[in-house]
Amino acid sequence: VVQCWAAILMGMISGSVPWYTMMVLHNKLNLLRHVDDTFAVFHTHALAGSLGGILTGFFAVPKLSRLFYLVPDWERYIGLAYGLQTGQTSAGLRQMGVQLLGIVFITCLNVVTTSAICLLIKLMVPLRLSEEELEIGDNAVHGEEAYALWGDGERFENARNNSVYDVDEFTSVMSKTASELQMV
Numbered sequence: 001v002v003q004c005w006a007a008i009l010m011g012m013i014s015g016s017v018p019w020y021t022m023m024v025l026h027n028k029l030n031l032l033r034h035v036d037d038t039f040a041v042f043h044t045h046a047l048a049g050s051l052g053g054i055l056t057g058f059f060a061v062p063k064l065s066r067l068f069y070l071v072p073d074w075e076r077y078i079g080l081a082y083g084l085q086t087g088q089t090s091a092g093l094r095q096m097g098v099q100l101l102g103i104v105f106i107t108c109l110n111v112v113t114t115s116a117i118c119l120l121i122k123l124m125v126p127l128r129l130s131e132e133e134l135e136i137g138d139n140a141v142h143g144e145e146a147y148a149l150w151g152d153g154e155r156f157e158n159a160r161n162n163s164v165y166d167v168d169e170f171t172s173v174m175s176k177t178a179s180e181l182q183m184v
Contacts, residue, residue, distance in 0.1 A: 001068050006059035008096070014051045017045040050103050057099030 002010065022043035035042065048087045060079030069077055076091055083092020118127060128134075 001061060001064045002059040003061055003064070005059075006055075007123040010052060010059065013021075013055060014048045017051060021047060036120045046107070049106070052101045053103050054096070057096040060095055087103060 021032075022040045026037075026040075026043070031145035036041075056079075057093070058080045060077065060082070062075060062082060064079045065077035066074030071077075076094070078086075078088055078091045078095060080089075080096050083089050083095070121127060
């Protein structure tokens with residue numbers, strides 16, 4: 001229900017803001033440092049999805065909304081930007097309210113269903129690491145770091161970890177191949 005230029009702008013905003021909150025603000029804000037979000041679900045899904053919903057309510061074009069909703073009173077479905085431009089501010093604000101209500105509904109639905117799923121899983125396996133493992137740290141327990149990017153202290157010192165062959169095996173295969181080639 002948005003034009004191409006608005007969709008591109010929405011994609012840039014919904015991609016860069018969550019990245020910034022995940023990579024920069026997550027380490028600076030005390031609240032986010034206490035949240036154990038290994039997969040960065042809050043940033044990549046909650047924040048990006050909310051931004052997409054809010055920006056859709058802002059940039060929604062009436063004629064495209066008419067094609068989507070297929071209702072006779074399609075003028076009601078107007079983005080706030082177009083509402084301000086055409087003097088239909090109340091219709092634009094109503095659409096923003098609908099978008100925000102949708103975000104609240106989806107958030108509540110996710111909290112309820114995720115809690116139910118976690119309660120079922122908890123019946124079979126523990127959901128929390130033991131105190132010993134918590135002292136070591138979950139990154140050390142799992143042997144990896146989520147979203148390890150350059151400059152994070154992650155180094156690839158041992159090149160053979162990225163090779164199909166063991167270094168000794170590779171050297172012997174190469175020397176054998178070289179001697180076979182000399183015979184030919």
